[in-house]
Amino acid sequence: MNKVMIIGAGGVGAVVAHKCAQLPEVFGEIVLASRTLAKCEAIAAQLPRSIKTACVDADNVPELVALLRAEQPLLVINVALPYQDLTIMDACLEAGVHYMDTANYEPLDTAKFEYHWQWAYREKFEQAGLMALLGCGFDPGATNIFTAYLAKHYFDEIHTLDIIDVNGGDHGYPFATNFNPEINIREVTAECRHWEDGAFVTTPAMSLKQSFTCPEGVGSYNIYRMYHEELESLTANFPTLRRAQFWMSFGDSYLKHLEVLGNVGMTGIAPVEFNGQQIVPIQFLRALLPDPASLGPRTVGKTCIGCVVSGVKDGQQKTVYLYNIKDHQECYAEVQSQAISYTTGVPAMIGAKMVLQGHWLKPGVWNVEQLDPDPFMADLNAYGLPWTVVENPDFTLV
């Protein structure tokens, strides 16, 4: 029986558990583990078949190793916090289990969005005959594979890449988040880096925006150029890229709320003395905001995430756009999560399937674009994230 262990019982963990549970012929046994057993049990109760749950502190390598040795899964699907990637990789090495995740390792105190900590494990995983598959959510993940697929089938050489991530969802609240707003504030306030002629170029945060009209009537949105971790691996793995940029949509109102909350100190992570108690402002803010779990049922609209690649095929210059559109309400009806968690969790399930079925299994540490995109792309169509290719689309990007 193919047994996997999912570590992390947040929104993405729930989607991965749902999707794996739907495929018993691939995922024969499932263990869902997290620091909070109750969260695992709540997810397990939603599923069409029985899975195991376990309590584990993902910061604690011996505890992880003990659980892995007891359960002996073939693969760990790490959808815990990015701070925990290295402890889980260490535990997998020690227990002899394949590893995959959806986001690069981050030290607790700084957001670098860099792969070098995990790439440093290449030799260890090779020598152990184990695989570590990095960044197999949507972005990074599906976007890397879209790029690899376009490079393989539509181009002899790719020259520019624009990844465009639009969330056209509306939960109807003036402001709410389905994740830690601190992470989003760090993203929008971080300097932008994009790839240009062989090096990363730094520009001020949020200093370049353009309007982008999504296909299929999803709507027009302001998209802002920012750094995103897949730019590092994609420019390393596709050295013909002359320019690579990442764009994300933000509404004016959302940005206004983030700015004001930052201004008054409500997004701070340092404790503040108040009435004799130490209070972390962002934690108090989260207590005031709508419960993230309440957003799923009320979020309407669609996500539209894809890659615009230009390059040369048979001596001809061309541009191709490959995208997925996903409806928030459709996701909620299927797995009781909105599209943000869904679009991350489904590629994680498919990545795990690629490993278990042998399509991608090979020792070492790999980013997803280094592996054959074709079986993964076929599974996106089969398992809830169908995609579309438009050759020479009718828009022009900055």
Place this chain on the structure above:
Amino acid sequence: MNKVMIIGAGGVGAVVAHKCAQLPEVFGEIVLASRTLAKCEAIAAQLPRSIKTACVDADNVPELVALLRAEQPLLVINVALPYQDLTIMDACLEAGVHYMDTANYEPLDTAKFEYHWQWAYREKFEQAGLMALLGCGFDPGATNIFTAYLAKHYFDEIHTLDIIDVNGGDHGYPFATNFNPEINIREVTAECRHWEDGAFVTTPAMSLKQSFTCPEGVGSYNIYRMYHEELESLTANFPTLRRAQFWMSFGDSYLKHLEVLGNVGMTGIAPVEFNGQQIVPIQFLRALLPDPASLGPRTVGKTCIGCVVSGVKDGQQKTVYLYNIKDHQECYAEVQSQAISYTTGVPAMIGAKMVLQGHWLKPGVWNVEQLDPDPFMADLNAYGLPWTVVENPDFTLV
């Protein structure tokens, strides 16, 4: 010796104490009382001469009466909270002390900005041979007296009144308040009322704004029509007024911050359960914002507050603008407070002087526009708030 008791040791109380202390020939003895003795002592330590301090709970009538009987001041200058006007009036009646304040009574649970609670004391004060002087800050206060002064000297009959309150100060913080932001939020979210043809007309909050260019280079600001308490007494005391409006300046950034903080619940006054403690969001917000006491030294720019009155003189239609401009830094240099506290505290001191010197002393409950404006206007020039009259100014208001 003329003895006064100042109740309230906030920003305005500090200014009143400074200004009274500068005039020993009028204010022979000064007692500064508040719930927090340390605040009184900190103010007393800044003054050029010695004053008494006392601790009193202004919500507690017997405690107030005991202090008044012990100290036997001629007059109480109430610059405590508006919720405490009635208890202090009751105590003054019981102890036989004249009374004055700078803001109308407010019940704790609702902001009505109405005088009827205090006007109901007329007979009591008359029968006791005591005076209660209401609303003697800047607005209400100086603005009422400006109106009375213009009506007396420039018109046979006044027809329209526009009170314009511009604070062109800049403290350099993205957002900070020198008062409880809850009160400001209630002001800007309250429906607007203005006087039109014999009745108050209600319009949506902040629905009418115009740009106003202050004289003497103070700058141009957006001013918003809103309700302010002096409209009630002025329209009662000047029944020839066909229209009376109040306008206040708000910066776009300030309004944006208020809107967002309201949206996320940070301005709420109902306690929220957090980490096993009951936390009132607006109190936590105040703990995050810059200490109001820190604003004085860094606030630059000027306030510009005045009245535009139109009417008839000798059969001729005319318009007259009477205003004061005050520089924040100049105030700070004199009394260690910025201009918001200064422009409220100085008229309070002058009103007290009017009572003690007999210019205004008469039993009953009085709004300031019912008394002779001339000695008060002379003292504004003498004690830090010089004013200017412009006949037929070169602007046109909505």
